[in-house]
Amino acid sequence: MNKINSYEELQKSYMEYSKNLKIRQATHEDELAVENKRCQRYITVCGGTGCKSSDSDKIIECLNEEIAKAGLSEEVTVAITGCFGFCEKGPILKVDPDNVFYVHVSPDDADDIVTEHLLKGKIVDRLLYEEPTLKEKVKRQDEMSFYKKQQRIALRNCGLINPEDINEFIAAKGYLALGKVLTEMTPDDVIKLIIDSGLRGRGGGGFSTGKKWSFAKSYSADQKYIICNADEGDPGAFMDRSILEGDPNSVLEAMAIAGYAIGASKGVIYIRAEYPLAVNRLMIAINQARNLGVLGENILGSGFSFDIDIKYGAGAFVCGEETALIHSVEGCRGEPTNKPPFPAESGLWNKPTCVNNVETLANIPAIINKGAEWYSSIGTSTSKGTKVFALAGKINNVGLVEVPMGTSLRDIIFDIGGGIKDGRKFKAVQTGGPSGGCIPASNLDIPIDYESLTSIGSMMGSGGMIVMDEDNCMVDIAKFYLEFTVEESCGKCTPCRVGNKRLLEILTKITNGQGTEQDLENLKELAQTIKDTSLCGLGQTAPNPILSTMNYFWDEYVAHVKEKKCPAGVCKKLLSFDITDKCIGCTKCSRCCPVSCISGKVKEKHIIDQDKCIKCGACFSGCPIDAVVKI
Template sequence: MAKIKSFEELRALNKELKKLVTLREVSHEAELAAENKRCKRQLLVCGGTGCKSAESYEIVNKLKAKVEEVGLKDEVEVLITGCFGFCEQGPIINVCPDNAFYVRVKTDDVDEIVESHLLKGKIVERLLYIEPTLQMRVKRQDEMGFYKKQERIALRNCGLINPEDLKEAIAEDAYMALGKCLSGLTSEEVINLISESGLRGRGGGGFPTGRKWAFAKQYESDKKYIICNADEGDPGAFMDRSILEGDPHSVLEAMAIAGYAIGADEGNIYIRAEYPLAIDRLYKAIEEAHEYGLLGEDILGTGFNFDIHIKYGAGAFVCGEETALIQSIEGERGEPTNKPPFPAECGLWNKPTSVNNVETLAMVPAIINKGADWFKSIGTETSRGTKVFALAGKVNNVGLVEVPMGTTLREIIYDIGGGIKNGRKFKAVQTGGPSGGCIPTQYLDTKIDYESLNSIGSMMGSGGMIVMDEDNCMVDIAKFYLEFTVDESCGKCTPCRIGNKRLLEILTRITEGNGTEEDLVKLEELGELIKETSLCGLGQTAPNPILSTMKYFKDEYIAHVREKRCPAGVCNGLLRYEILDKCIGCTKCARVCPVSCITGKVKEKHFILQDKCIKCGSCYTACPVGAIIKK
């Protein structure tokens, strides 16, 4: 492919290539066209990490072979795409343009899809999604509760295009925003446009993106840098990974736009090495962008130079903090540094640097193309646009969701998430990962925005959202997150290194049945002290899970301490197994007990010797009549 030498050439190519993706648009006309066999069918198969691990690539290969075998090679295309977001239901195949959305597809289903759907025009009903609230199968993606309230900006091309084909990205307007900036806007105008849109950083604190760029631009230097923070470390979070796997060019384009805005000619993507598929697709995207002249020297004939490099992270959570990340890129130990100076003044190699996360950057081209007013029309007064969440835990529909700011927690959990699994009762939702808080039932109607979440003791964070039900112990949940932050602390400052360790020791005592009421006082006092005195965001927010659960679920802490009881039956140190009178004396419990603490004769009630019981639960699982309870 010859290099694209001007914005005019890019626009002409964009117009020519749009026909590649028009078949994927959801419309009644498209369905009619498919029925009348006037257009070519396309089978979009999810090629994200989750579906790939469930053999989606094998499905693709078998589909291609089957399509050729039945003589449909010239009428049907089989394409790999990025993540559709509906990870609970993968692997997924979307048949376009008739928009039949097949879920949990296996290689054994390929023959039926081809022979029934493609040859006979008959939908394979058993592979359609079952709506949990209605208990009925749904054919179309846009008719599913999971997608109805979503508005996809950062995820706009994920599940729609082949992420390894730049032509498909260009057909969906990739690099059009860059061309618009280089050909018709000054760097000041670009920054003003982003500022006017109200875009705030999606990586945690929500700092205004335009202001961050303006700070970096104002400092004079012979060299400046753009850094994409793809060090996604929150447990259960996979937003950034999915964007990079499904639409890498949106991030590359945004980095070039940011470089033009602040006067940088070099970018670095800092990505954790545990993301091999995202890394592979980034390398391919960078190579293709070079071949097309969209990265490198004299981009689009404008004299603007910009190149991008990839730097692997070793999976340290603290390197999500921008100064620790910069230290890591420079080959130093990933530890935060004191601010000021901020990276905008003295960042990578002591040069002005702008650090933005993946989701923030993915928004930028759409804002440039559609305008600040368009973006401002979505969301709330202080939190514009949309936010991507990794919805997980005790919810029916696990996956990535992108919703307008201002959407309530209830809408996300029940309308999009399909409610709590197995008909259980909602208990809490953790937002913001290890740095966030646990939000109880009374705040389900809280609107999702930066200020609202902060006001109830949680935070937006990068977008993790873990749903918990009545079977979760909130003390154990707080302990789980603190174990993570203690393990991930860089150890540079005393409050985080030692203070959080002491918090974990107290929580461990409580969950083992050795806690005191004095421990509850210490938890709150020490937690507040650590928040006020830690060096960086990791330490400052580490006590949030403890403080929020103590605020909203204090009764559980009291039960652990005063009654030596775990109400949810989770903390082994506080469990007690007892055998009821309905025991039939089958001896199964005694046979599986690893410490021989169950006594009794055949066909007579058995007993557990509590002083010997190690509370492993083997007897509880083995009992065929439910005669063993835990309390």
């Protein structure tokens, strides 16, 4: 790998490397016909954590073996790529320039893909995606409902390039933004462009990224720092991990641009140790960037120097808060501190520090390359650009989605997400992780932006989006998230350390059938007090799941307290099972009962001993004719 010494050399490298990538990006308007079976083809196989755990590496190995047998080694290239986002359908591979998208691929499918698709020009129909509502097979990625309404900016290179090859990143205009900044713009120009773009932090509160950079630049110091917050702790969230696994260089480039803007020469990526694949690809990217000359001393001959180190997080949710994160980087206990002073004035080692999360940084190179006006034209008046969400729960199409700000929840859940699993009824969606709130069906048409979500008791957060159906108990959901925040509290301030435990005790009492109407009043009052008095964002937002569910699903709380029933049939202490007259005496329920509390003869109705029943639901799930009911 030869070092690139100037912006001009970088531009020449881009022109050289981009040729093959442009063939892979061919759309159905100008693609090579699939029947032209001897043309140059590129097979990209998802190399994200989910697909790797399902043998995507083995798929690549088997494909290469079959390609060699067929004598196509000179005409077909197989490589890993980042997460395509459609995690529910992995492992995924794509054949370009045919633009054919295969799902649920296994190593055993390699033979058919080579013999049928590559040699005979016939698409392997059984590996195509089937729309859940239309029951139709779809060949092309851009024709799938999951992708149609997406606009991928932060995820632009995930599923397109090989994340372990910096040349492929350069082919996708990688480091051109950095070269432009270093040769054509002043630090003030860069900051103004980011402010004008309207980019706001994608990690929680949504503060203006450009203004944060401006504050850090305004303070003088012999050393400044850029920190990338990759401590993704929300349950069900994996946006940052996927970006780092699929496009690590975009984050490195953005950090260098931020360093130039505020006058920093050092960067730190604070990443969860539980992300080994992301860590490995970051290390590969950093080493390749140093060797190429786009990180380190005198970048592109500009005189600007910037380098990056990796710091492992210890898995503490509270370290997603920037002051707690900084303390952890310094080797101290991860606890937040009062602000001011803000990190922009006194952060890492008491030096001016700018902390941005992964998704925020991933937008920066695209904004530099395409301009502030382009980016600000996407989204709403106050929330510009796109947002990545980890769509999970009771949804047909689980995965990562990136949509323009202002897209409705309905569009995401029912169009992109394909609707609720098994035809069940939508009940609520939790946005913002443990810090967010549960949004009911009455708000499905609300536009997704920072202010709109806050106005209905939720928040954007880092982008977790958990969909729930009629079988979810909202009291139990509030309890689940509170259990998480109680476990993750650093314990520094009393409202969070003690208050959230009291909230959890009240919720536990209610779900055990021991709650009173006074408990409901205490729950709401204490939740609001904790929200108003906690030290950091973790404590201030921990009551959101309680307050939002009490607001929108009050009847469920009342049923738990007054009727001692759980309407969704989830809370075990409020649940009983009974065997109806439909029972045919097949004995399956008694055989699957772990505590032997079901008795009865063959071909006779069985009976449950309620005193012995542990309410595990094995009989309910195991009955072949639905003779067991919840009461």
